[in-house]
Each structure stands twice: as C-alpha cells, then as structure tokens.
Amino acid sequence: MDKFLKNINNSLYGVEVSDFPDDKNYIQYCQETSPPGYIIKMVLMLLAQSRLPRGGDKSEWELCITYESIRWIITDWKRYAWGIFGPTGYTEKAKKLKNKIEAAAKILDKEISKHSEIEFKNENISIHNQFYRTEGLFSYFLDSAKSYLSQKPMVVNEHNNSAEQLSKILISYINRARNIEYNLISSVIFFFSLTEVIFDACFSLGDRKSLSFSEFRHLEWSERFKFFVPLNNDSYLNKFYEKLMLTRTFYRNIPVHSSPTFFFYMEGFGLIPSSYEKLNEPHLSYMSCFNENEQQSTIDVMESAIKLLKEHKNTKFGYIYAESGLPIHISFEVVNELKKHMGTVEHFKKELNRRSEFQDRIDNMEM
Missing domain, CATH: 3.30.310 (TATA-Binding Protein)
Known part of the structure; x- marks a missing residue:
C-alpha cells in the first residue's frame, strides 16, 4: 500500500x-x-x-x-x-x-x-443488474416477430395470377418469413440472456445449496434452470423443459455458434452430405424457414417460461428483485439484510420501491 x-x-x-x-x-x-x-x-x-x-x-x-x-x-x-x-x-x-x-x-x-x-x-461482490436492457431487447424482437406472424401472407387467386403478381407474392412471402425468423431468433437469444439475470437474482436470495457464485455460474443453463425448478416426476414440467431445450438448441445455440454441414466428394455425384439424416440435424437454420406452428409454439414456450419464473416458489422473489433494477448482491451480509423483508411479496416489493426511490434521488443528485 x-x-x-x-x-x-x-x-x-x-x-x-x-x-x-x-x-x-x-x-x-x-x-x-x-x-x-x-x-x-x-x-x-x-x-x-x-x-x-x-x-x-x-x-x-x-x-x-x-x-x-x-x-x-x-x-x-x-x-x-x-x-x-x-x-x-x-x-x-x-x-x-x-x-x-x-x-x-x-x-x-x-x-x-x-x-x-x-x-x-470472498464473494463480497454485487452484480450490475441488466434486467431492463435485456428485457427491453427481448420484448422488442418478440413483439416484432408476433407482428409479422399475425400478418396474413398474400395468396394467389384469379385476380392476381399474372407473372408480375406471382413474383410480388413470392417476394412478399419470403420477406415475411425472413422477418419472422430473424426477429424470433433475436428474441430467443435475449430471452436466455434475460433468464441469466433472473437466475443470478434467484441465487442471491435463495437456497444456494452450498455452491459458491462462481460454481453456480459454471453450471450449464439447463442445470441452473433445474437448480431452481426441480423437474422430479412432474410430467408437465418435464415436457416443458424438453421444449425449452429444443428452443435453446435450434433458435439460440445454432444461430449463435453456427454448426456446419459437412460434405464430401463422390465420383459421379459431386458433393454429398455424410448422411441424408444429417440434413435434418441442427444447423444455422433449416433448409427453408421454420414453419409457423413451430414459431408460435416457440413464442408460447418463452412466455410460459417467464410466467413460471414469476410464480414459482423458488424464483418469484428473485424475479421481483431482478425486475427492480437494483444491483444483485452476492455478499451474505447485504443479502441477509434483504431477506428480512421477504416475509410477503407485498412487503418485499414495498422495500424494493423504497430502495429504488432512494437510488433515484442519488442518481438525480438530490442528495
């Protein structure tokens, strides 16, 4: 020193x-x-x-x-x-x-x-709470995907079957499909970013099961989800979890990491895939756009997951805290003080509002 x-x-x-x-x-x-x-x-x-x-x-x-x-x-x-x-x-x-x-x-x-x-x-740390930034991006792309999905595609009929009209309909169909896919993929990416923030807040206030924050953060996303929402023998939760993981694989992991398709040369045929079944495995995208039923199902999965995290006994206080925008504390001393206000949801929200107002006064240089 x-x-x-x-x-x-x-x-x-x-x-x-x-x-x-x-x-x-x-x-x-x-x-x-x-x-x-x-x-x-x-x-x-x-x-x-x-x-x-x-x-x-x-x-x-x-x-x-x-x-x-x-x-x-x-x-x-x-x-x-x-x-x-x-x-x-x-x-x-x-x-x-x-x-x-x-x-x-x-x-x-x-x-x-x-x-x-x-x-x-020593875990005497707090984490910058990025709930509103990630939630804002998630909501923006999700709303955009919903909007494009709700638009009915142009159809061919006896009044618009000229070559020019057919070309316009085809272009309109492709653009709509792309807009749905691009916005939906973006919303899924930020959905999982948002859950990371919520999980950190849940870990801060919940049962840490003898794990350090570093150990918790090194768990796979799937393990952190089950850390708070145990599946046990609940058939609904198990099916829902499978849908979540498929969504994470196809709409998040693959676009982010861009898994390649491998081809090799065969005399008389040119480049062919190692197996035709490989063509159906996850890649950057399907050979054509995702179908609309699957897209709506993906939206439903994300909205159901948010609802689950808001209401589940192991995550509801963490969600409320993440939503406050206040720093997420890992330090036991600070967290133990917070836990004194977790008797009821209403009392906890009231305390967080008080702290948020206090922080606003500091930020606005009123004190």
Whole structure:
C-alpha cells in the first residue's frame, strides 16, 4: 500500500491543493469520461486527504489545485464526466495536468483491480443488474416477430395470377418469413440472456445449496434452470423443459455458434452430405424457414417460461428483485439484510420501491 501511495504521489508531483480563487471566471479546457469521474474523485481525495467540497449545478464535487503556479479547478459533471477549468491562455499546461491526473487514475485502478480479485474470491461482490436492457431487447424482437406472424401472407387467386403478381407474392412471402425468423431468433437469444439475470437474482436470495457464485455460474443453463425448478416426476414440467431445450438448441445455440454441414466428394455425384439424416440435424437454420406452428409454439414456450419464473416458489422473489433494477448482491451480509423483508411479496416489493426511490434521488443528485 505504501508503494502504491508513493506512486500516486509521484504521478501528481507538482500538484497541490489550494484555496478557491475569488474570481471563478475560468474557461473549460477539457471534459472527459475516460477515466470516469468516480475514480478521479478518489484520486483527488487521496491528494486532499479529505472529502471534496460540493460542486455547483449537476456537480457532486470540485477541488481547487495549483500546478505550475496556476490555480485550476477540477470538477465532475453528473458524477461520470469530469473537467479541468483554468484561466485563459494555458492550453499546454492544462494538457500536462490532465495527463498527470489520468496517470494517477490508472495507478489507482490497477490497485483496485488487485483488491477486487480478493473480494471476488470472498464473494463480497454485487452484480450490475441488466434486467431492463435485456428485457427491453427481448420484448422488442418478440413483439416484432408476433407482428409479422399475425400478418396474413398474400395468396394467389384469379385476380392476381399474372407473372408480375406471382413474383410480388413470392417476394412478399419470403420477406415475411425472413422477418419472422430473424426477429424470433433475436428474441430467443435475449430471452436466455434475460433468464441469466433472473437466475443470478434467484441465487442471491435463495437456497444456494452450498455452491459458491462462481460454481453456480459454471453450471450449464439447463442445470441452473433445474437448480431452481426441480423437474422430479412432474410430467408437465418435464415436457416443458424438453421444449425449452429444443428452443435453446435450434433458435439460440445454432444461430449463435453456427454448426456446419459437412460434405464430401463422390465420383459421379459431386458433393454429398455424410448422411441424408444429417440434413435434418441442427444447423444455422433449416433448409427453408421454420414453419409457423413451430414459431408460435416457440413464442408460447418463452412466455410460459417467464410466467413460471414469476410464480414459482423458488424464483418469484428473485424475479421481483431482478425486475427492480437494483444491483444483485452476492455478499451474505447485504443479502441477509434483504431477506428480512421477504416475509410477503407485498412487503418485499414495498422495500424494493423504497430502495429504488432512494437510488433515484442519488442518481438525480438530490442528495
């Protein structure tokens, strides 16, 4: 730690904390987001060895320093961006000051990374909750697939059987089929991403069965599903699980990993597959588009899975928590405090609303 602080001080050599000038008619020399404002704040707190003064409008903090006999003001904007202000005519010196601050931030970030490895091993961590991002993408593509699926394809009749009309009908049919397939595949991909977030929240609040978070995360998706929703001898759940896994195979794994079809050359025939049965195995897509009954069935499976996770006794609190958008905590100390509010669903939702409102006030810089 002493070596780390020495490196910080060396990188900030010549930079000292100063009193604010009476005249703050300064110009802004830069506004940066990399490194982000939070770590610049930490660097300046180490320099000042104290909390930083409150900033102005939309600013949490600011600090006046001297560098090369000039007073500068460093401040944040909405906690993320930060900037350097100073008197006019010192562009090159402002660049040198910026480089010094960024160098100190890199040293600090490297030290934090070392510390985070220890905290991760001890599971004193929280996870960024991406529920709304993944749910938004899932819903967008699912709604698009439903919309295209609900559109009835053009049909041939005695009034539109010319070559030109037949060509338009064929193009319309192909475009509709593609739009359904592309949007449905995208919705399935984000559906499984969404379940990952929900599973993490369920693990946070539920019975961990002596597994560490790292061990849980190394389980296959199928094992994590059964971790919370045991199939036992329930015939409905077993059939539903099979449908889920088929959906994952055909609409998620195959498009994402793009399994190839292999051919070899045979004299007199050209390239043929190793077996005609292989043509029916999962590849990037079927030889033609998925049929509409299967597509509707896939939509039903995903919507039923979401309903199951919302209502199952082992997942309902985890789903509610994921839906809150709050960080997902793995640390036992934080989780045990949360569990005090899990007497009823209503009480739990009320507590999460209170925490969300509190977080909103922090984000909006109302406190």
